[in-house]
Amino acid sequence: MLDRFAVLHSWLSLLPPFTKTSVLEIIILSYFIYICLLWIKNTRAWQLLKGILVIFTFTAFAVIFRLSTIVWLIERISTAAIIAAVVIFQPELRKALEQLGSRDFFAKIFPEQISTDNSQNTVEEIVTACFEMAKKKTGALIVLEQKQSLREIEDTGIRINGIVSAALLINIFEKNTPLHDGAVVIAHNIVTAATCYLPLSEAEISKAYGTRHRAALGISESTDAVTVVVSEETGGISVTLQGRLIRIPDRETLRSYLPDNRKEKKGAQRPFLGLSFLRRRGEKR
Structure with missing residues (x-):
């Protein structure tokens, strides 16, 4: 010893x-x-x-x-x-x-800490905005940050730092306005930036989809972000995540794909069972 x-x-x-x-x-x-x-x-x-x-x-x-x-x-x-x-x-x-x-x-x-208590309200505002823009065939590209930071994407656009609301999103993507071109980034229930540039995917997709869909696929291939696309030509709504493009038929389906509703609940044994069914449903349409 x-x-x-x-x-x-x-x-x-x-x-x-x-x-x-x-x-x-x-x-x-x-x-x-x-x-x-x-x-x-x-x-x-x-x-x-x-x-x-x-x-x-x-x-x-x-x-x-x-x-x-x-x-x-x-x-x-x-x-x-x-x-x-x-x-x-x-x-x-x-x-x-x-x-x-x-x-x-x-x-x-040392960024300012932002409360995430109103995440469900954020989801409802996004859903409302997307379907209102879809009626008028207003093109939109909304990127929702998850675990992986989107700071580089935010730096390519114009800082907004506004609370998420349907009215704000609709105004941003209104045609012939200064901020309508490009993507909006949402992080911690805040619209952090607009007119952001996204990397374009090189994957082969249907010719029915435009540049917005290719950009949404590109960001989903390089990050864990969930992106919502509203087509300017057809008014159709799509979601991209993990390199997949999924068509959205109704409000409930869109809610199921947004980050707040995709979080694992305590005590749930198979939290993504319903989500996988909705994915298959969306892809068949």
Whole structure:
């Protein structure tokens, strides 16, 4: 037992002395780690980072099992891989540096907490707005944020930060108005931005669908967002999520796809059974 304490004491003696300066350094390092994690969360860097983690896992596997040929190849391409990573992350790194020099940097780090108690009211306002616009064949594109941040999408448009209401959404998408072109982003029961640009999907879809539907599919392929589309040509309503385009026949079906109604309820054994039936119903139409 004494030998173990001696070994432990010898290890501790190798550490630098713990002083007030050490506490300050720990705080500064913790802050910068937090900033890096926040940056990764709010950009597409997280998707790229997962790919890098897969490569590191494969490298560790090759080293542990002594796959000499693979290790030799990894060593040769490691320098080029570092340069490639910098090139891949270039837009995100540039944006991070721009934010670092902006005046509202701390406001973005510590955003104002917004209540989510009125989420059911938000759903009803969206449903009402969509069916009112469908009657008049007013095109609309509404993106609802879920777990994955849509900060990059919001930055492409004009900030609104208004409480969700049917009247506000209808006014935004009214034809020949400054904000009607592009997508509206809704997060935490707030219309955060309008005229936002969405990535277009490259998937093959029916020619009956237009650019709005392709944009809605594009955002559903790269994020977990739920997007509602109102067709300007037909007045039809569709929803996209997880790379799928689903036609919506009535109000109840639309409610079932909006995020507030898709949350898992406590004690429910199969919470998405009804949802899967509605998906099949929507796709057949």
